[in-house]
Amino acid sequence: MSRILLIVGGGIAAYKACEIIRLLRKGGHSVRCVLTEGGSHFVTPMTLAALSEQEVHTTLWDLKDEAEMGHIQLSRQADLVLVAPATADLLARMAGGLANDLATTLLLATDKPVLAAPAMNVRMWQHPATQRNVAQLRADGVRIMAPDEGAMACGEFGPGRLPEPTAIVAEVERQLGLAPAPADAVGQIAAPGARLAGKHVLVTAGPTHEPIDPVRYIANRSSGKQGFAIAGALAALGARVTLVAGPVSLPTPPGVSRxxxxxxxxxxAAVDAALPADAAVLVAAVADWRSDGAAEQKIKKDGTGTLPDLRLVENPDILAGLGRGSQRPRLLIGFAAETENVVPHAQAKLARKGADWIVANDVSGDVMGGEANAVHLVSAAAVETWEHMPKQAVADRLAARIADALENVS
Structure with missing residues (x-):
């Protein structure tokens, strides 16, 4: 029988701790609970005590327990420490090494494996601060489950839901060596050594700027958000990610080399230098043309109405070059930003460029620079139409599909 120490964080998902306890007990495990102050607003110590048949601990300042250094004993007597739900605040305090309540103190004192199941608003999960904290915790050896995607109590949609209790209990047993990792465990555990461990994935993102003179340039409205989200999602699955980024001001995703x-x-040139790679995802909206010889000084109006002679030449086709090259990645994915006939144009691009997949989207609205996307995944075999969703959700789904493909390609 394994001994599980369950830390219940604050958040509406705290009610699922009751089902987690029931399933763990059903599996023959002993469960002892630590209820945070936030968690106590959603479930009561009496409920957890009745389900676990163990005393519930709520404070660092219990005279009886702390006279015997109770937080040290709690942290060492368990076989595994499970944090569920792990809120953004709790993850931040864990990453910072704080010890300002019973939960964080025993987490700092434990020498046992720690597994955290996050639950929070989608924007909170996607915030760079949360992703930095998650990356730090992974580096410290904490196992972080990927949150589920779907509708939330706040009315928003996306990644951030607490994984289902059955998935959490299954992960507990895997961490304890009591069950093998399933072949289809897409994104269940977001730690180094996960599904893409040992794989190198190359990602491009953002626009390019093609100078006309020292002041002006040819560009497009790409924000880089989708490409950066994909790079981060791949790194979360354990890949070594090289991100070649055009001129954008986005923060580098955790675990990504930029x-x-x-x-x-x-x-x-940067793409060629980054090869070889197991997969390449070319999300960048590369300018098709550049000025044939940018002016060394700012081009001025002379008042006569004479227009400057702006001659354009074609830029290198990075995707087609990879498709034909001797170092072609095993999986080559391009993006197609279209304003009409989205799928037919993508199918033609797939054949013309020698790619395995084209991710096509309609950019006639506010996709470029926006927070959401609706894409078609086009391959030689099929066209999949994905529902409109946040760009991070698109990234998570595509990263999982890439992991599937690389596992099945020799």
Missing amino acids: IDVETAREMH
């Missing part, structure tokens, strides 16, 4: 470029030719 190379900043400005022009299409610089991006082309």
Whole structure:
């Protein structure tokens, strides 16, 4: 019988702790609970005590327990410490090494495996601060389950829901060596050594800027958000990710190696230098043309109405070059930003570029620069239409599909 110490964080998902306890007990495990102050607003110590048949601990300042250094004993007597739900605040305090209540104190004192199941609003989960904290915890050896995706109590949709109790209990047993990892465990555990461990994935993101003169340039409205989200999702599955980024001001996702470029030719050179790679996801909206010889000084109006002679030349085709190259990745994915005939254009691009998949979307609205996307995953075999969802959710789903593909490609 394994001994589980369950820390119940504050949040509406705290009610699921009751089902987690029931399933753990049903599986023959002993459960002892630590209820945080926030968690006590959603479930009561009496409920947890009745389900676990163990005393519930709520404070660091219990005279009887702490006379015997109770927090040290709690942290050492368990076989595994489970934090569920792990709120954004609790993850932040864990990552910072704080010890300002019973839960964080015993987490700092434990020498046993720690598994955390996050639950929070989608924007809170996607916030760079939360992702930094998650990356730090992974580096410290904490196992972090990927949150589920779906509708939330706040009315928003996306990743951030507490994983189902059955999935949490299954992960507990895997961490204890009592059950094998299932072959279809897509994104269940977001730690180094996960599904893409040992794989190198190359990602491009953002626009390129093609100078006309020292002041002006040719560009497009790409924000880089989708590409950065994909890079972060791949890193969360354990991949070594090289992100070649055009001129954007987004923070680098945790665990991602970033190379900043400005022009299409610089991006082309950076992509070639990053090879070989197991997979490449070319999300960047690379400018098709550049000025044939940028002016060294600002081009001025002379008052006569004479227009400058702006001659354009074609930029290198990075996707097609990879498709034909000797170091072609095993999985080559391009993006197609279209304003009409989205799927037919994507199918034509797939054949023309030699890619395995094209992710196509309609950018005639506010997709470029926006927070959501609706895409079609186009391959030679089929066209999958994904529902409109946050860009992070698109990234998570695509990363899982890439993991599936690389596991099945020799």
